[in-house]
Amino acid sequence: MTRPLSGFTVVENDSFVAAPSACLALSQMGAEIIKIDPLKGGPDIDRWPVTAEGRSIYWGTLNRGKRSVAIDLRSDEGRELAQALITATGDDPAKNGIFITNNVGRSFLTDEVLRAQREDLIHVKVQGSADGGPGVDYTVNAETGIPGITGPAESPRPANHALPAWDLLCGQAAVTAVVSGLLQRSTTGQGTYAEIALKDIALSAVANLGWYTEALQPAGERQKHGNHIFGTFGTDFTTADGRSVMITAITTRQWRALIDTTGMTAVVEALQAALGVDLSLEENRYAQRETLEALLKPWFAARTLETVTAELTGTGVLWAPYRSIGEVAREAADATGDSAAGAIRGLASDQLDDMLVGANPIRFDGEYLSGERPTVLGEATHQVLSEKLGLSQTELGRLSDSGVLSS
Amino acid sequence: MTRPLSGFTVVENDSFVAAPSACLALSQMGAEIIKIDPLKGGPDIDRWPVTAEGRSIYWGTLNRGKRSVAIDLRSDEGRELAQALITATGDDPAKNGIFITNNVGRSFLTDEVLRAQREDLIHVKVQGSADGGPGVDYTVNAETGIPGITGPAESPRPANHALPAWDLLCGQAAVTAVVSGLLQRSTTGQGTYAEIALKDIALSAVANLGWYTEALQPAGERQKHGNHIFGTFGTDFTTADGRSVMITAITTRQWRALIDTTGMTAVVEALQAALGVDLSLEENRYAQRETLEALLKPWFAARTLETVTAELTGTGVLWAPYRSIGEVAREAADATGDSAAGAIRGLASDQLDDMLVGANPIRFDGEYLSGERPTVLGEATHQVLSEKLGLSQTELGRLSDSGVLSS
Numbered sequence: 001m002t003r004p005l006s007g008f009t010v011v012e013n014d015s016f017v018a019a020p021s022a023c024l025a026l027s028q029m030g031a032e033i034i035k036i037d038p039l040k041g042g043p044d045i046d047r048w049p050v051t052a053e054g055r056s057i058y059w060g061t062l063n064r065g066k067r068s069v070a071i072d073l074r075s076d077e078g079r080e081l082a083q084a085l086i087t088a089t090g091d092d093p094a095k096n097g098i099f100i101t102n103n104v105g106r107s108f109l110t111d112e113v114l115r116a117q118r119e120d121l122i123h124v125k126v127q128g129s130a131d132g133g134p135g136v137d138y139t140v141n142a143e144t145g146i147p148g149i150t151g152p153a154e155s156p157r158p159a160n161h162a163l164p165a166w167d168l169l170c171g172q173a174a175v176t177a178v179v180s181g182l183l184q185r186s187t188t189g190q191g192t193y194a195e196i197a198l199k200d201i202a203l204s205a206v207a208n209l210g211w212y213t214e215a216l217q218p219a220g221e222r223q224k225h226g227n228h229i230f231g232t233f234g235t236d237f238t239t240a241d242g243r244s245v246m247i248t249a250i251t252t253r254q255w256r257a258l259i260d261t262t263g264m265t266a267v268v269e270a271l272q273a274a275l276g277v278d279l280s281l282e283e284n285r286y287a288q289r290e291t292l293e294a295l296l297k298p299w300f301a302a303r304t305l306e307t308v309t310a311e312l313t314g315t316g317v318l319w320a321p322y323r324s325i326g327e328v329a330r331e332a333a334d335a336t337g338d339s340a341a342g343a344i345r346g347l348a349s350d351q352l353d354d355m356l357v358g359a360n361p362i363r364f365d366g367e368y369l370s371g372e373r374p375t376v377l378g379e380a381t382h383q384v385l386s387e388k389l390g391l392s393q394t395e396l397g398r399l400s401d402s403g404v405l406s407s
Numbered sequence: 408m409t410r411p412l413s414g415f416t417v418v419e420n421d422s423f424v425a426a427p428s429a430c431l432a433l434s435q436m437g438a439e440i441i442k443i444d445p446l447k448g449g450p451d452i453d454r455w456p457v458t459a460e461g462r463s464i465y466w467g468t469l470n471r472g473k474r475s476v477a478i479d480l481r482s483d484e485g486r487e488l489a490q491a492l493i494t495a496t497g498d499d500p501a502k503n504g505i506f507i508t509n510n511v512g513r514s515f516l517t518d519e520v521l522r523a524q525r526e527d528l529i530h531v532k533v534q535g536s537a538d539g540g541p542g543v544d545y546t547v548n549a550e551t552g553i554p555g556i557t558g559p560a561e562s563p564r565p566a567n568h569a570l571p572a573w574d575l576l577c578g579q580a581a582v583t584a585v586v587s588g589l590l591q592r593s594t595t596g597q598g599t600y601a602e603i604a605l606k607d608i609a610l611s612a613v614a615n616l617g618w619y620t621e622a623l624q625p626a627g628e629r630q631k632h633g634n635h636i637f638g639t640f641g642t643d644f645t646t647a648d649g650r651s652v653m654i655t656a657i658t659t660r661q662w663r664a665l666i667d668t669t670g671m672t673a674v675v676e677a678l679q680a681a682l683g684v685d686l687s688l689e690e691n692r693y694a695q696r697e698t699l700e701a702l703l704k705p706w707f708a709a710r711t712l713e714t715v716t717a718e719l720t721g722t723g724v725l726w727a728p729y730r731s732i733g734e735v736a737r738e739a740a741d742a743t744g745d746s747a748a749g750a751i752r753g754l755a756s757d758q759l760d761d762m763l764v765g766a767n768p769i770r771f772d773g774e775y776l777s778g779e780r781p782t783v784l785g786e787a788t789h790q791v792l793s794e795k796l797g798l799s800q801t802e803l804g805r806l807s808d809s810g811v812l813s814s
Contacts, residue, residue: 144732155562
């Protein structure tokens with residue numbers, strides 16, 4: 001198949017998770033990505049996790065399928081080269097003029113300055129806060145209220161996410177901004193300036209789940225309830241061999257399957273009669289969640305994960321085993337040679353040994369888009385500047401000698 | 408400004424978070440959304456949170472700016488009407504033929520059946536697992552390994568997310584699939600079938616953070632480390648008045664600002680000499696995180712949140728107070744009349760009282776896209792079928808009388 005962004009060129013100058021993850025996705029969708037880097041890399045070039053040799057797995061995983069051009073962005077000549085790359089028209093202007101950045105403080109990269117050079121630019125700027133203030137996933141998350149309802153109910157401390165959920169969501173919004181900008185430019189000829197604040201991503205998402213509206217209701221705001229799913233029945237159970245499983249009963253069918261399989265149907269019927277509540281309604285299961293959890297606990301405690309798996313399979317119970325990061329990794333590494341590879345792929349890298357990377361999770365016409373090669377800092381500097389801006393070997397040599405470019 | 412998807416019509420038939428959140432975003436970007444609902448609503452029509460009167464805040468918040476068409480999808484006539492809406496060409500076929508669903512088991516909505524009626528359909532299908540199996544945010548999250556590294560380090564249980572992060576990310580991927588499908592169809596004339604499995608969304612995202620690669624390294628997989636940020640310095644502190652603040656020192660500049668402001672510079676210098684480590688390197692701050700946390704604790708414990716705020720403001724320390732869901736809601740409700748409204752907006756609803764809803768967090772040319780009206784189940788049934796399929800009042804009356812449509 002032809003990838004949906006085949007033929008397009010996107011320029012990025014960014015760091016950390018949000019913007020680089022956007023460009024990784026665009027690369028998988030077929031776009032050529034030119035990554036403008038400072039000569040020694042951005043602030044995330046050595047970021048953890050790292051290999052035993054100290055190389056950043058973080059940077060190397062988020063930056064694949066990109067052509068890195070290393071430029072001294074403190075020099076006037078370097079800044080002009082960066083601007084020229086961002087606003088280049090190429091053979092087909094409709095396929096260029098797309099720029100993603102999280103650099104909010106650089107005067108040579110303001111929308112005004114860049115748009116003066118190319119009026120129909122699609123410019124996506126990722127920022128901390130819409131007022132220009134800083135923000136990272138952890139500070140933004142604290143301000144949403146989510147850590148206060150995450151983690152064990154008995155713990156008085158807020159629980160931070162290990163997952164940078166807001167960064168990832170922000171990255172996907174940047175993808176939307178680029179592609180919708182292209183769609184609009186294809187008909188109107190006009191460019192787009194799209195600004196996306198991480199804090200807005202978070203607040204808007206929580207608002208759209210209805211949780212702020214809920215807090216204004218007479219019953220007040222939601223309290224921390226540990227691993228239970230809000231408003232229905234679902235929580236974790238421990239097996240005889242110390243493993244954890246996540247069990248859910250969201251629909252009536254799943255609920256009946258759960259109590260039937262665990263032999264609890266008669267007990268639940270008697271309980272319903274005794275309490276005068278209909279547990280086929282999920283709100284009642286939620287209200288009785290601690291009692292139901294206690295009733296089901298012995299069934300799981302008496303069985304190993306293997307037995308639980310065997311007995312739940314095919315019953316209609318919606319459940320999953322908790323796996324560790326290492327288990328997922330080892331399973332995926334073992335499956336690497338498999339032709340039916342899924343969302344996680346193996347990738348051999350000179351710098352990072354055996355990598356496990358994510359394919360684009362959207363299967364376009366049945367196909368996972370993947371296959372990016374590792375990016376190396378500055379490796380494409382001369383090649384890209386020659387191709388895109390027509391710089392001669394003499395000129396490239398002079399710029400490298402004077403320290404404006406990596407050699 | 409003209410919204411980027413102005414003029415386009417998208418049809419949805421879905422429930423829960425992912426697909427409806429995608430269509431909400433598309434609505435905010437200017438698309439007309441036709442939501443095909445079962446006569447009594449989908450499985451999420453009464454889902455919690457609910458108002459004091461039992462109306463679903465969940466459904467009402469995710470479904471705004473959509474025209475609900477209620478059809479008996481078990482009847483042959485109803486199914487044919489749904490197919491006709493999905494594959495309608497309207498005046499300009501390029502602006503129609505876009506369908507998002509999470510219904511994976513319905514034979515009248517398979518891609519094969521729909522594409523036979525309209526070859527250039529853009530069809531986005533959200534599923535649990537790529538193999539056709541079920542999956543919800545909680546089961547998928549358990550399988551990524553993330554709950555095992557979330558929450559207090561001393562707790563042996565995995566910690567589930569309260570936030571349905573994977574659902575939200577999946578929704579944004581569905582937006583990408585639609586818009587990139589439109590971009591491609593605008594040049595090639597060809598449609599797209601995009602399938603997105605929630606489990607793939609999660610596994611691919613974690614893989615692209617490098618965490619599975621990290622687990623294959625000699626040092627093995629990451630362990631739970633509570634509220635500390637991995638690989639740098641950042642954690643929560645408690646103030647004199649029992650509030651929590653998230654403090655980070657990711658860059659050297661932020662670190663120096665933190666120890667300077669808290670009066671710890673000399674202590675840290677002495678500690679560096681005693682331990683023989685350079686704490687200006689973030690990996691060393693991470694290694695010494697518990698010591699640094701202990702050193703900084705008294706400063707926060709001696710000050711109220713108000714004093715902490717006053718003393719940290721303008722110093723360059725990157726931090727945020729933890730807020731509760733209720734605090735965010737009350738602040739946003741108080742600011743509702745404000746003309747400079749941000750990502751959270753007030754919305755008056757007959758059914759749900761005062762709502763707080765999220766604008767589209769992408770500011771296109773400086774503007775938050777918002778302003779959707781509440782959706783009411785079945786309210787647009789006759790209007791949409793008349794407009795889009797040309798059904799007469801007589802025909803609509805007959806279909807309502809026979810129970811195929813809501814009246």
